[in-house]
Amino acid sequence: MRRIALTLAAFALGATALSACGGGDSSTGLVDKAKNDKKLTIGVKIDQPALGVKKPDGSMEGFDVDVARYIAEKLGVPESGITWKETISANREPFLQQGQVDLVVATYSILDERKEKVTFGGPYIVAHQDIMVRGDDTSITKVEDLKGKRICQASGSNSYKRITDPAPNGRGISAKLVPAGAYSECITKLKGGTLDAVTTDDLILAGFASQGGDFKILGTPFTDEKYGVGMKKGDTKGCEAVNDAITEMYKDGTAAQLLSKWFGNAKGLQLPTEAPALEGCA
Known part of the structure; x- marks a missing residue:
């Protein structure tokens, strides 16, 4: 009986380990969730004017918010299906890793050390x-x-x-x-x-x-900051879908409209006219 119990325990432990390694299962990926549920939880800043702001009535506005809406729509999720979640710089990776959000669109610069924890679509714009x-x-x-x-x-x-x-x-x-x-x-x-x-x-x-x-x-830019769309690590299918949406956003003129809407009056700020080079999803 003791031998049988040990065998069962080992089997259960192995099953748990396999489950833990199953993060790349496409059934839990961004594309399938959007298609099946028509809902997404998106992390955004709520206190950055022109980028992500929560208004007194509870609604969200800003460039990042509009980009997130556009991407969600291209994934098949209407605005009514979006749940906005306040996301600050310190909790972007944990929120994605814990499944608290499906996407992060929050002035999220693509960095090599962050790529070790999450997958990035984009960039959708390069700031400086x-x-x-x-x-x-x-x-x-x-x-x-x-x-x-x-x-x-x-x-x-x-x-x-x-x-x-x-x-x-x-x-x-x-x-x-x-x-x-x-x-x-x-x-x-x-x-x-x-x-x-x-x-x-x-x-x-x-x-x-x-x-x-x-x-x-001061108007003395000295770095390139590639703003990406963060998602669960390893979700290549979701990344490719997000990149397709970003490409279309520039192609159909939406990106230019949004940039003019939110930053057109900023003195000395050079706004892009073409889509930035995508990082790739490998």
Whole structure:
């Protein structure tokens, strides 16, 4: 009896292990879920003007939100079938890994270290890191001027590393890091004088600058930030479907309309006219 019990236990353990390895099963992938359920949960920012904002009535708006709506529609999911979930920089990978969201469209730069945890479709746009300071600040005019200055370290974001990390990944500038939970908190700290600069993607900065306040963007871009659509690791079929949707979004003119709608008034911001080169889903 003891031998039989051990055999059954080993069988159960093996079955559990096989189940755990079954993440690549296409029946649980993005395309099939969209087709069968007509529902998707999409992670977006809710506090980034012009990109992802939750309005007082509970509805969502912004460039990333509109891109997510377009992709969902191409997958066969109407807007009424979308559940929006607030997603900050720090929890994008965990939400996808835990199945709390099906997609993340939230200023999510495609990085090699992130590819180890999730699969990316896109990019759907390439942003460029820049610097924003208070309007009366003349002491910072270029990246090198951030030496000794207080810059924001937003939780889960890698933007500050482009300043402080050594070459080739960063500039090796000894700036002082001030922690914040999200970029909306960075802007509050900048306005209140507890920060000297916020450095992140120009689209994020342009969105906050458009909301008022005495800020200026330096217009000195120094990185390429490829915004991707995050999904469960290994979902190649879903990635290819998302890439098809992004290609169509540029081809049918929707991308140009959305970019003009959300960023057309941003001074000095160069908006793309063609679809960025896709990363591929291998």
